Amino acid sequence: MTALKDSYDLVVVGSGAAGMAAALTAAEGGLDVVILEKDATVGGSTAVSGGAIWIPDNPKMRAAGMEDDREAAFTYIAGEAGNRMKPDLVRAFLKAGPEMVTFMEAHAALQFEHRAYSPDYHPDRPGAAMGGRVLDALTFDGRTLGDDFDRLKPPIGEFTIFGGMMLNRFDIGHFMKMTRKPSSALHAARLLARHGRDRLRHRRGTRLVLGQAVAGRLFKSVLDRGIPVVTGATLERLEMLGDRVAAVTLADGRRVAARRGVVLATGGFPQNAQLRAQVMPHVAAGAPHASMSPAAGTGGAITAAQAIGAHFVTTNSHAAFWAPVSMLPGKDGPRPFPHLFLDRAKPGVIAVGPDGRRFVNEAVSYHDFVSAMIETGTTRAWLICDCRALRRYGLGPVRPFPAPWRQHVRSGYLKTGDSPVALADAIGVPADALEATVAEVNGFAETGTDAAFGKGSTAYQTYLGDPEVGPNPCLAPLTRAPFVAIEIQPGDIGTTMGLDTDPSGRVLREDGSAIPGLYACGNDMNSIMAGAYPGAGITLGPALTFGYIVGRHAAAG
Known part of the structure; x- marks a missing residue:
């Protein structure tokens, strides 16, 4: 079991993309950081996701000679989100997103490649792009995690073949054509051979793609920096010192002080049946609904924040990112x-x-x-x-x-x-x-x-x-x-409604004032898309970006 000190500069609750990005950025800024994870494994919903990361005007597309316009991206988001959009948060995302990509490639194991052709979901609307905005993490060798490979949350079993072998979009295309094209048959054969070697030593494949590559690369970066990740640590409540969040108390009674603040990045409330019924009319009417998010995503962080006056936004056009x-x-x-x-x-x-x-x-x-x-x-x-x-x-x-x-x-x-x-x-x-x-x-x-x-x-x-x-x-x-x-x-891959924040990721009260020492990012933060879904990666893109923004702000003091 990872040792847990009595206090840290920054306490990050949640080990998905947002939480690990915040921890890495804050650590680079000189802070002593810990990550607390409710689940028994690391990676949260990121580890079971498709791994797409939406960052307009990113440096990878620029390096490939592609053009983009942040104002066009702003126009596109505004058309999708309507009058529910908070322009200052969207502009913060569009400015910091490319910076986050550069930061991760320079200071972490998270390396990216762009999709040259990947249309936004509504390509006929003003500001949409035909490609370049979507990034993927480069394929990652899970063997580099050593014994910690087993701590990484595995992918959804049905997303793998032959006992844990992962395929990305490129691989799937080859497997579908392997009986018709020799080049596809060769590609499939190479992957199968690699997987066969993996299964001699591991319970599943170690060639990680999609969200596994994102989570695996971030986890490797966290480990390399010596940031402790404590699993089985369930947030019970947030403690105040005056008007500032100063500590967290865990369900097992442990107390951890936070000198600079606490970051909430636990993945929203997709597995909270009671709250789903309150904000999803079809669920309230008795319709079936199932979430693809991990079972740990029950909204405990949002509840703890509300208990100290945080504003939980329920006015988005949709309560979740839907999926049949x-x-x-x-x-x-x-x-x-x-x-x-x-x-x-x-x-x-x-x-x-x-x-x-x-x-x-x-x-x-x-x-x-x-x-x-x-x-x-x-x-x-x-x-x-x-x-x-x-x-x-x-x-x-x-x-x-x-x-x-x-x-x-x-x-x-x-x-x-x-x-x-x-x-x-x-x-x-x-x-x-x-x-x-x-x-x-x-x-x-x-x-x-x-x-x-x-x-x-x-x-x-x-x-x-x-x-x-x-x-x-x-x-x-x-x-x-x-x-x-x-x-x-109906089902979902995560919730959109979350805690109200400012452009620095600080959690706000209903009157718009910030709660000192409390940040939110990922799906604990209300989606900057306000319930809309403009394109592939509009969850992980903002999650990584606001994790970076939060870590930077906390380190600046």
Whole structure:
């Protein structure tokens, strides 16, 4: 067990991207820092995320010769967030984001690469960009963590193959084509060989990508700096000395003084069922909901801050970053699987509600998809495709060819039918409606235009489709039996509502005054997007940036 002193300059509560960024920045500024983590492992929701980091006008894109405009990014965010936006926080993010990238590459193991083509989620809106703003952490060798590798929170099991082997977007593309292209087969073979060697010594693969690479690289940096990370440390309350936060008390009775302050970075409240019901109307109405965030994210830090007068913002347009999920059967009960970008936009995949009719453009972002579910009252729906699409692209955790898929039928997760009528009977929707829906989509596929919902009508949507399919990369007829379906429901990948802060990350009271010695970042801080979801990485981008801002401010005294 990591030793815990009685006092530090800065106490950081939470070990995700925001918390570790704050700790690293403060330590570089000369502070004595500790990280307290409620969970048994390190990395928080960052470690189980897709790892995208949205930083407009970042130095990596600039170095590659790409142009960006911070004012354009501000315009884009303003159009997304509307009058709920706090302009000073957005401008602080846009200014400090590129600085954070430079800082991390100079003083930490967190190294980045940019996505040259990765459209913002609403590329047709003013200020949007077609690429460059999204960063990924470079692939990380988990073996460099030594014995601490087992302290890093593992990825979601369904996001891996062959017992813990991780794949990024580039790898997935090769695996999907490995039976058709020799270069893809070679790439897949190399990854499999590496994974085979890993499993001789480790319980899972050590080639870390996505959010694992972000969390792993930050954790390595924290360890290299000698910053202690104490797990199993649950925040109970914040202690005041006069009007200043001076210490934290843990659930086990330990007290840790904080000479410069306390940083709250525990990941929001996605697993707090009571609070979800208060701020999510569909949950209050009894609709199903599941979060992909770690179980430790119950909002304890927000509650502790409220107890000393902090303002918790509940006016965002949406309470969470939505994602449709399906519930996978398991020996320990059903568990959620998120349908983010691998299946819904693909040609030959549609979504229908209980009436057997489409209700949304399937290729919109996961946040927009669930927004449509909630707005239309379609909180129980089905993703449907034919056998051709299933074997070419997969559907959720059902892998494409050559992986087997019948076990998902036997478990009851995947429903099948030899025709749209038979599938309608299997999932309990009107047969005539589903048959008409499939016929309509098949007609749209021939013309290349989805006249009902516009699937494949923006650069973001076609980016997620299949470039080998035309005239619309997101449309194909559903004609080859068996037809299959997976039930989906609303879910989230984190909460947007959080503690009100100023541009330095200081937590504010309801009257707008700052609480001395108390900071928030990550999902404990109210999202600067105010409930909107403009693009990939708009959680980790601000999390890292405000972690950097907070650490810098605390070190400056």
